Amino acid sequence: MIENIQENIFIEGAIPVDLITEILLHQNRNTHTGAYSIFVGQVRDDEIGGSRVSAVEFTTHTEMALEKFHEIKRSICAKYPLADFLAFHSVGRVLTGEICFFVLASSVHRGEAIKACQEAVERIKAEMAIWGKLLLENETAKWKENN
């Protein structure tokens, strides 16, 4: 039974590592949880046209994105017996090496946590109204394209 009611997943700028630590420590309170699966997405310094990515600027249609997040969360929680499920995504500028995306799924056993986390990551990337603009070291920019 998921207790957290996470309204908003967006954080301005990079997701702090301290927040992730805090979330993991919070999971300790549920001693019936045996596993948590987490995904941490970090901005990568891809080379594009001879210049490296220095940052990504994320924008979102907030209302549509959050509606979709709640739909994904409901669906994942109905499909897998999870103790907890949450996610965060950056908006605004995130530098290479900083964290821009985080998903946690916890459960009694590892199987459902791992599957739920993976499914959530893929669905959030595919279905949520979020866009990333890659800012390059040569001061040009290119819009990110997901696979």
Place this chain on the structure above:
Amino acid sequence: MDITFFGRLTDLTGNKDLNTDGITNTEELLQRLLDLYPSVSEIPFVIAVNNQIIHGRHILKKGDHISLLPPFSGG
């Protein structure tokens, strides 16, 4: 009628939004967009009316809020 651009459409139009009149359906909307910003034809996008993605020809009413959404690239 308010139209908000997202993602690469903001660069292609040079705007975050547009206010325009005299549009009654999505075909007219697309034609108006192409007239104003021919480069929007460079990328695919979907249309959301009042935060619901719609497909095909759709009637538009005064007061509808339109969002134009290129392919998502979050995560």
